[in-house]
Amino acid sequence: MDTSEIDISTSARNLGVVFDKSLDMRDHVKNLVRAATFAIYRIGKLRRYLDRPSVERLVHAFVTSRLDSCNALLYGLHDKEISKIQRVQNTAARLVTRCKKQEHMKPVLRDLHWLPVQQRIRYKVALLTFKALHGTAPTYIAELVEEHKPRRALRSASEVRLCPPKFPQTKFYGERAFAVAAPTVWNKLPCKLRAISSQCAFKKGLKTHLFNLT
Secondary structure (H helix, E strand, O other): OOOOOOOOOOEEEEOOEEEEOOOOOHHHHHHHHHHHHHHHHHHHHHHHHOOHHHHHHHHHHHHHHHHHOOHHHHOOOOHHHHHHHHHHHHHHHHHHHOOOOOOOHHHHHHHHOOOOHHHHHHHHHHHHHHHHHOOOOOHHHHOOOOEOOOOOOOHHHHHOOEOOOOOOOOHHHHOOOHHHHHHHHHOOOOHHHHOOOOHHHHHHHHHHHHHHHO
16 A cells, blocks of 8 residues: 555546536536437437337436436536537437427427526526425525525515625636525526425426526
8 A cells, every 4th residue: 555556536426427626517518418419329210210209208318317417516617518518408309309400499499398508507506496495405405595584674575585695705616606506596586486485386487487588
């Protein structure tokens, strides 16, 4: 042991997510895109034998599930990295709908009821925040959010707002932290949406709201 050398790894995997030394998630995005692209390729080999609902189920099982797994960690990433994942989703949508490559993808995704990648990330952050506020999230997540409670009885007291995030120490890393991302995303939601107490109703309203922003 005294004479052995230990090589330092530049990345580490935890729960399927690859963290690199700079925390810019490039290695994770690279692995995600590669795995999802290979899944699309395999499904494409069977496309001619399957109807659209069957293809869509396969895409959800082997592609969309990968894109959504732990995607809250991708909040605040550079557009360059998000666009790589978006291209994978666009390819999956073309596989399902058999639309031409030249077609604009926003109407295609809307027809499939698929939120774009950037909105899916915001959806996950908002949903985790909802769970934290309603006692269904793990303690380590719930401790990161704090509901704003005015000292006096104000009209805004019923708006279910979160305390604004403290100024992050670093712009890129600090703004991506859940303690900062949660209030940022949550406070931008409509008041009626923030006031919903049913998780099922909140998820439905949240998806509709995010669709209207695209």
